Amino acid sequence: MTTGSSLPTHKDKPLFTPGPLTTSLSVKVAMLHDAGSWHWEFNEKVRAIRERLLALAGVSRAGGFDAILLQGSGTFGVEAVFQSGVSPQGKVAVLSNGAYGERMVLMLQRARIDHVVLRTPEDVPNDPAALDALLARDPAVTHVAAVHCETTTGIVNPIADLGRVVRSHRKTYVVDAMSSFGAYPIDFEACGIDYLVSSANKCIEGVPGFSFVICRRTVLDATAGWARSLSLDLLDQLKGFEKNGQFRYTPPTHSVLAFEQALAELDLEGGIAGRAARYRTNHRVLVEGMRRIGLHGHLPEAVQGYIITSFVYPRHPRFDWPDFYKRVAEKGFILYPGKISQADTFRIGNIGRLFPSDMKAVVNAVAETLAEMGVDTAA
Numbered sequence: 582m583t584t585g586s587s588l589p590t591h592k593d594k595p596l597f598t599p600g601p602l603t604t605s606l607s608v609k610v611a612m613l614h615d616a617g618s619w620h621w622e623f624n625e626k627v628r629a630i631r632e633r634l635l636a637l638a639g640v641s642r643a644g645g646f647d648a649i650l651l652q653g654s655g656t657f658g659v660e661a662v663f664q665s666g667v668s669p670q671g672k673v674a675v676l677s678n679g680a681y682g683e684r685m686v687l688m689l690q691r692a693r694i695d696h697v698v699l700r701t702p703e704d705v706p707n708d709p710a711a712l713d714a715l716l717a718r719d720p721a722v723t724h725v726a727a728v729h730c731e732t733t734t735g736i737v738n739p740i741a742d743l744g745r746v747v748r749s750h751r752k753t754y755v756v757d758a759m760s761s762f763g764a765y766p767i768d769f770e771a772c773g774i775d776y777l778v779s780s781a782n783k784c785i786e787g788v789p790g791f792s793f794v795i796c797r798r799t800v801l802d803a804t805a806g807w808a809r810s811l812s813l814d815l816l817d818q819l820k821g822f823e824k825n826g827q828f829r830y831t832p833p834t835h836s837v838l839a840f841e842q843a844l845a846e847l848d849l850e851g852g853i854a855g856r857a858a859r860y861r862t863n864h865r866v867l868v869e870g871m872r873r874i875g876l877h878g879h880l881p882e883a884v885q886g887y888i889i890t891s892f893v894y895p896r897h898p899r900f901d902w903p904d905f906y907k908r909v910a911e912k913g914f915i916l917y918p919g920k921i922s923q924a925d926t927f928r929i930g931n932i933g934r935l936f937p938s939d940m941k942a943v944v945n946a947v948a949e950t951l952a953e954m955g956v957d958t959a960a
């Protein structure tokens with residue numbers, strides 16, 4: 582490592598993970614500044630980012646929506662919605678088919694918020710008919726929370742079909758779109774979303790530091806006085822931005838600077854449609870390549886999204902995940918462990934600054950590693 586003003590010249594190992602992700606050099610370089618959190622130049626960037634997020638979501642302030650940035654990782658944004666958006670008498674129905682749905686349940690337990698969980702197996706999407714039946718028999722439910730792309734497996738849940746059910750029962754709809762916003766088109770009105778949560782370091786390709794919540798203003802305004810937490814009080818955070826353009830407490834300044842650049846690069850790529858096209862191609866190149874070397878995805882293709890893919894461990898006595906991971910990393914590629922309880926899998930993400938050539942390269946590294954280990958996938 583050199584000291585002084587030289588820029589990084591080496592390339593870090595690409596991250597085939599669900600975030601933080603490989604970012605462009607220009608996104609990293611955007612952070613080489615010290616921004617004053619009070620200063621009008623920084624506040625103007627925050628204002629512009631909030632506008633840009635509303636536009637990306639296809640909603641507007643005139644149409645009744647607003648965008649709130651909140652310090653912390655994505656989990657903090659989801660927890661803020663529950664901590665401040667659910668009344669003391671509220672009850673949340675959580676749709677869960679993976680670790681992030683289960684994390685919502687933990688948040689509700691910690692906050693002592695009444696809740697009910699509607700589970701499907703990790704390879705089965707959330708069930709709108711089951712939700713309809715639940716809401717019909719349990720009128721105490723006030724909120725429904727779902728995860729769009731459940732990063733645990735890479736499954737994509739039917740947020741529009743669920744949303745129609747939520748709306749027909751007049752409940753508040755919370756969507757964790759952490760690993761899909763920016764890469765999947767999401768129609769707010771068709772889905773009837775009241776709160777959507779995502780974060781800086783997923784498909785927008787910024788760096789970690791904050792989450793953001795795009796919410797229906799009338800729904801948020803009705804939450805005054807409900808917050809169980811000061812730092813996670815969403816309405817207060819929004820009022821802070823409205824009052825003086827500032828985060829209430831120290832903002833992640835470098836992360837905001839990186840995000841501004843990441844949004845510009847998303848535009849250059851053709852917005853959500855352009856990014857979706859690259860990720861879809863990445864996913865196809867990956868899955869086809871892995872299939873060619875005898876490795877298969879865990880999910881049925883019909884429910885597999887194009888963000889991250891779980892691959893089943895080769896059934897061979899010489900396969901050992903820690904050794905495999907280390908060898909692939911030594912070749913320069915960072916994979917991700919599986920998180921599924923029902924199957925032995927590892928994951929390969931194809932989001933972030935990755936291209937089809939990177940996907941081909943990681944497949945080659947996997948093939949070489951299996952050969953080195955003496956793992957025969959044809960067995």
Ligand SMILES: *Cc1c(COP(=O)(O)O)cnc(C)c1O
Nearest residue numbers: 654655656681730732757759760
């Ligand atoms: C990444 C992710 C989160 C948030 O995780 P953090 O580690 O807090 O950023 C939440 N939900 C989903 C679906 C995610 O992919």
